[in-house]
Amino acid sequence: MNSPIIELDELSRTFVVRSKAGGLRRERRIVHAVDGITASITAGEACGYIGANGAGKSTTIKMLTGILVPSSGRVRTCGFDPVPQRRTLAREIGVVFGQRSQLWWDLPLGESFTILAAIHRIGAAAAQPRIDQLIDGLELAPFLNTPVRQLSLGERMRGEVAAALVHRPRLLILDEPTIGLDMISKERLRQFLIAERAQQGTTLLLTTHDMSDIERLCERVLVVDQGKLAYDGTLDGLSRRVALERVLTVDLAEPSDPITVDGATNIGIELGGARQRLSFSPDQTTAAQVLAEVAGVAEVRDLTIAEPAIEDIVRTLYSRAGGGS
Numbered sequence: 294m295n296s297p298i299i300e301l302d303e304l305s306r307t308f309v310v311r312s313k314a315g316g317l318r319r320e321r322r323i324v325h326a327v328d329g330i331t332a333s334i335t336a337g338e339a340c341g342y343i344g345a346n347g348a349g350k351s352t353t354i355k356m357l358t359g360i361l362v363p364s365s366g367r368v369r370t371c372g373f374d375p376v377p378q379r380r381t382l383a384r385e386i387g388v389v390f391g392q393r394s395q396l397w398w399d400l401p402l403g404e405s406f407t408i409l410a411a412i413h414r415i416g417a418a419a420a421q422p423r424i425d426q427l428i429d430g431l432e433l434a435p436f437l438n439t440p441v442r443q444l445s446l447g448e449r450m451r452g453e454v455a456a457a458l459v460h461r462p463r464l465l466i467l468d469e470p471t472i473g474l475d476m477i478s479k480e481r482l483r484q485f486l487i488a489e490r491a492q493q494g495t496t497l498l499l500t501t502h503d504m505s506d507i508e509r510l511c512e513r514v515l516v517v518d519q520g521k522l523a524y525d526g527t528l529d530g531l532s533r534r535v536a537l538e539r540v541l542t543v544d545l546a547e548p549s550d551p552i553t554v555d556g557a558t559n560i561g562i563e564l565g566g567a568r569q570r571l572s573f574s575p576d577q578t579t580a581a582q583v584l585a586e587v588a589g590v591a592e593v594r595d596l597t598i599a600e601p602a603i604e605d606i607v608r609t610l611y612s613r614a615g616g617g618s
């Protein structure tokens with residue numbers, strides 16, 4: 294359990310971007326997509342890799358999986374040098390890109406799994422129990438004969454996860470696995486991943502813009518900003534450091550004067566007082582407590598709770614650290 298499965302040592306990747314600068318002139322700009330990241334992930338861990346758009350997450354994953362050559366520094370994945378040893382590495386890892394498919398679009402979903410088993414040189418007798426296990430865990434039985442292009446996004450994503458796990462990889466890398474999914478599909482996928490990890494001891498590395506993915510799946514978070522590592526630690530530690538407010542929005546049966554509640558600030562009245570927004574710090578009170586107090590003075594018809602956005606977390610982390618660089 295203690296050997297590192299991912300080792301990044303001053304890992305960097307730059308891109309040269311050329312853009313028009315008026316007339317025939319072209320400007321040459323260097324983008325430091327990943328800028329000296331050092332981190333080590335131990336076998337069996339579940340890590341979230343988060344950051345704003347363009348922070349460098351996908352570029353890191355491409356280097357980890359051997360798709361992209363680092364400009365400098367070192368990366369080892371499952372003990373291999375990913376680019377030269379990409380084929381060997383492919384037997385040890387599973388990768389799911391939320392935006393890209395590894396399934397055969399025109400083939401029935403079930404056939405993709407058999408083809409993938411053959412690609413990984415797993416005999417039919419050994420592959421079938423594993424495929425059945427994945428079909429069962431991801432509730433894929435109703436779609437096995439459906440061509441992939443006819444699947445809904447949620448069904449396809451479950452298919453993608455199964456495809457990435459047919460060969461029992463030690464490391465599963467998920468790039469935005471829940472993007473575009475409804476709440477129920479997200480939760481199903483998360484529950485499966487929790488169970489898979491418990492049963493197989495699979496290491497998870499996932500990028501996401503959804504903090505609930507991190508809360509449910511990961512005990513460790515790495516925050517990347519402008520290619521640099523801004524935080525590496527527990528989610529609790531991150532929340533303590535950033536301590537971002539949550540916002541409870543309540544729709545009331547009747548318009549009301551501004552409601553005041555201990556430990557929360559009323560930050561907005563809409564619909565003539567029928568909708569009110571209360572901001573609170575999770576360090577000081579809970580959503581349930583705030584809601585109970587509101588319900589004590591008005592009848593609540595509906596409510597939503599907004600979690601802090603990853604963009605806000607990164608911005609706050611940096612402003613507290615003195616701006617980063």
Ligand SMILES: Nc1ncnc2c1ncn2[C@@H]1O[C@H](COP(=O)(O)OP(=O)(O)OP(=O)(O)O)[C@@H](O)[C@H]1O
Pocket residue numbers: 308309310324325326327344345346347348349350351352353
């Ligand atoms: N092939 C490329 N050529 C030029 N620039 C690139 C290339 N790939 C990435 N970049 C730039 O590198 C930076 C990091 O991009 P990357 O895709 O790794 O970010 P990300 O954190 O995955 O973002 P997102 O959350 O939007 O997917 C961005 O500024 C991006 O424009």
